[in-house]
Amino acid sequence: MKLNYQPALLFTALTALTFTACKPGKVSQATDEDAAKKVYVAPGKYDELYMFASGGFSGQVASYGIPSGRMLKVIPVFSQNAENGYGYSEETKPMLNTSHGFVPWDDTHHPELSKTNGEDDGRWLFINANNTPRIARLNLATFKTDEILELPNVGGNHASPFCTENTEYVVGNTRFSIPLDAAKNVSIADYKKQFKGAATFIKVDKNSGKMNIAFQLVIPGFNYDLAHAGKGPSHDWIFFTCYNTEQANTLLEVNASQRDKDFIMAVNWKKAEELIGQGKGSKVPAKYAHNVWDEKTHSASSTMMNEVTMLDVQKYPGLIYYIPCPKSPHGVDVEPNGELFVASGKLAAVIPVFSFKKMLKAIEGKQYDGDFDGIPVLKYNAVLEGEVEKPGLGPLHTEFDGQGYAYTSMFVSSEIVKWKIATREIIDRIPTYYSIGHLSVPGGDSRKPYGKYVIALNKITKDRYLPTGPELTQSAQLIDITGNKMKLLLDFPTIGEPHYAQTIPAEKIQKNSVKFFKLEENNHTYATKAEKDARVIRKGNRVDIYMTAIRSHLAPDNIEGIKMGDEVYFHVTNLEQDWDVPHGFAVKGSNNAELLIMPGETATLKWNPDRSGIFPFYCTDFCSALHQEMSGYVRVSDQGSTIPISYKIGDNPLAKK
Amino acid sequence: MLSAYILPLWQIFLEAPQYPEGLEMKIWLHGITGNVEQINGLNHYIGMKHIIVSEFLEFKVLPYIFGFLIVIGLVASLISSRRLLNIWFCLLLIFAVAGFIDFYLWEYNYGHNLDPRAAIKVDGMSYQPPLIGYKQLLNFLAGSFPAIGGLIVGLAGLIVAGVVLYEHRLKKSLQ
Incomplete structure (x- = not known):
């Protein structure tokens, strides 16, 4: 009995194998052994x-x-x-x-x-x-x-x-x-x-x-x-x-x-x-x-x-x-x-x-x-x-x-x-x-x-x-x-x-890739090319903030006198003149995106404050060892407030230029 | 020596993990070029003073002192005066030594005279770049070496020294 059974099993297995192997329409998918070598670009190589x-x-x-x-x-x-x-x-x-x-x-x-x-x-x-x-x-x-x-x-x-x-x-x-x-x-x-x-x-x-x-x-x-x-x-x-x-x-x-x-x-x-x-x-x-x-x-x-x-x-x-x-x-x-x-x-x-x-x-x-x-x-x-x-x-x-x-x-x-x-x-x-x-x-x-x-x-x-x-x-x-x-x-x-x-x-x-934009060629209407020129200007209910960013501070970083109903424009100029040092900018509650500002560039974020209070703003692109410190506050007061526009940044003898 | 007017004398370069391409400053007779702004930007973390070229008296007078030295050298060769040659050599030597002392003092001043409110303070750490050679300053490897103009001037000085020595021996052997 046993002897008769075995060839039958073998036959079935072989048949199954043959049918599987012959299943039409399937192309075997194989990559060459050296495929990895051909696509591998070593770390740091281009x-x-x-x-x-x-x-x-x-x-x-x-x-x-x-x-x-x-x-x-x-x-x-x-x-x-x-x-x-x-x-x-x-x-x-x-x-x-x-x-x-x-x-x-x-x-x-x-x-x-x-x-x-x-x-x-x-x-x-x-x-x-x-x-x-x-x-x-x-x-x-x-x-x-x-x-x-x-x-x-x-x-x-x-x-x-x-x-x-x-x-x-x-x-x-x-x-x-x-x-x-x-x-x-x-x-x-x-x-x-x-x-x-x-x-x-x-x-x-x-x-x-x-x-x-x-x-x-x-x-x-x-x-x-x-x-x-x-x-x-x-x-x-x-x-x-x-x-x-x-x-x-x-x-x-x-x-x-x-x-x-x-x-x-x-x-x-x-x-x-x-x-x-x-x-x-x-x-x-x-x-x-x-x-x-x-x-x-x-x-x-x-x-x-x-x-x-x-x-x-x-x-x-x-x-x-x-x-x-x-x-x-x-x-x-x-x-x-x-x-x-x-x-x-x-x-x-x-x-x-x-x-x-x-x-x-x-x-x-x-x-x-x-x-x-x-x-x-x-x-x-x-x-x-x-x-x-x-x-x-x-x-x-x-x-x-x-x-x-x-x-x-x-x-x-x-x-x-x-x-x-x-x-x-x-x-x-x-x-x-x-x-x-x-x-x-x-x-x-x-x-x-x-x-x-x-x-x-x-x-x-x-x-x-x-x-x-x-x-x-x-x-x-x-x-x-x-x-x-x-x-x-x-x-x-x-x-x-x-x-x-x-x-x-x-x-x-x-060979043509630009590394950064030259600050002296920045012709943006609201560019601030030196920290000493950072300022805040009110015209009616429009407030223009001329802000600079350089490792690792935003200037000015304390702003008061903004009122509800104001249309606030942060014009941020990245003062860096070095490769791969963008700065970011965001303010709490803004119904807008962030800014990512390349070295030498000026970008503007429009902000309509929705309530009075203190709003932090900060640099969003990890720029330096003191990136976490690159932040500031803007105070928004009620519409009828008489608080005048004021702005400042702490005395920084090393950034006097 | 005239080459010093068109070639840099000295160079300081900095390398760090974030600056694989390096930063450099080239010192000329009349000023400093290179990544001065970037270096100033980085130095603010440790409270180093800004390097502001216009604040260096040296770069205002150096071109004249150097011109004076060149004139004396030319006169010495024109009138073939051995005495003037010796004087010239001494002046060159004084100039070189004074130059290096001045350079060292500046380096010392920048490296030690740090703002007490600096963000990064490492006990006992100063940031004086080496006079010549390499030195590790936190994450930066600083190197200080003569640049092409400095090498040419140095070589010229050696030639003058050689000539002085040769003239001296010649004089002795003639006696």
Whole structure:
């Protein structure tokens, strides 16, 4: 009996094992043994690259070191940031001003490094606000937001802020077409007739980086999704993807997915520039805010603009062409040489690769497949170079390594696919955890990619980290692309949703980094450049406190004579002229955030005392051995009080200057 | 010796855990440069007086004294006077010794003359930087060394000493 039983058991076990091993669809997830070595940056050593990732719905930008994945700094852009007073201090509030008034939040998607000759130059980073359409310019010497420009006539600024080869322009375009601002109140059912796209071209000053809307092209009301400018031979052109060419206005999930092909819109921006130069544009009333940070006054100003130049593309043939592209195209990416461009239909089974040369030829030979609202639609096959067959499911975005390979993210099949540009053959694929959106190869959208890594920017993390309740961490993954096979090196958490990132060699940023602001160049109206000038001045019910901060005291630190109903402004100047010595400032009960003041800077906290009494204030950034002593008191008296303004600080013979 | 007008003579530097990049002061004929403000900022904890360049009489007269010495040297070589050379050497020597004494006194003064109300008081601790070499002062390692200009002047002094000695021997052997 026993002898018969054993083989049966063995057979069952073997069968079970075989079935388990053969379970389809599971790719074993392994990291190389030397992965740790490749991402380990020893204490005190620097990373090789900076990655700038959008914070998605956090509205900010975060910078990380690569290959370690260590977060370096969150740069507040479109959302208030109580941590350093951005959007709370009097100086920074105007940065968040819009035609809708003060907007404390937004949704950032695409960081774009400024470019010179098609290469990342490390000067500025542009980023879009999707919800209340705006574009911000960040200064990469100070890691501060220097400028925010609102885009009128746009709803959902998603195809943004991609720049041309020498940052001549950055663009914005509407993802949710709306009636132009001038039309205002129309029925949603009138979508096809009334809703329009507005491709916005923003001129960027070569030296200062200052942005201005040069013109808007009025185009059919589709959902414009992403863009990329040409380079080299295709320098004069920029390509936008669009979906919902069905022009549905309800249940887009279904109604915008009906057509077999949507479009890539090719725009000859050079020609548009010429037409504008010839005065062909028309001035249209529009209301939008232009907010600029001044590094010398340490303050922002907000100007409300009232006019924009528009160009009706139907009047000027040759300006725009549509190229059919399978199934709701998402990304459009131009290879380093500028000859081929790749579009990814997010519901398509192939990745079409188009040829710029063929496009020009098709235009010349008028190889049209009809038109849309008077805009010629080129024949798909006339422009097509070839298709990448069976790449995976849900192709979204492609970046390049400069070695002849392309890397495409696959949202649905959750993987990156590596393919050869010349032959369009698939070389390798690697799973991502999970549902990758964008991906970032250092310099991967430029003329000279740095290569070496691809970073997967994922939408879902599920079981990859210790759980943190229903809301889990967001995450990116670092993958080595130096060999033939891609190798997963590292998972690292990010803030918000790391929607897209651009990655740049550290030396291009590091060498420009500012250590502190020069006190003698501080032109803030309320700057106090020496402790002896610290003072309190009343004008009606407005009280201005000119305060200084230096290790380890605030001056003045005893203030009396403030009354209920006063509007109190603490203008705090950090007198330090040394690296990494910020001071903070907070006062009890203030319905406001704190201030974080960099050396040489002045920042202002507005305070409306809510009751009489004694209120302590103190330095919030641990600055020195006597940081705990860096505090003071302000006395608030009742409205009718006759206590005069007085202020002082104890005699400090060592700070007599 | 003319180089002293365009090169620093002496340098004092400070290193601490929080200052891996170091802080330095360079002493010139006509003043002090470097991280003077930061050093003043830090010194207030221990009650050290602020270093204020305009309060040093030395930097007002030094360029003239030094110029005077250079002129004598030039005259000595022009008229080939051994006596003037010897005088010049003696003056240089006096200048150097007086200079070092003065420097030491300043260091002593700053290091010991501390405000009694200072936040950090360590019994028996003074903060006099070394005349030359290294010394640990609380969390700071202080170093004091000649700078390039000082080295050149020192070298020039040695050459003069050599010449004086050589001339002396020459004179003896001739006798």
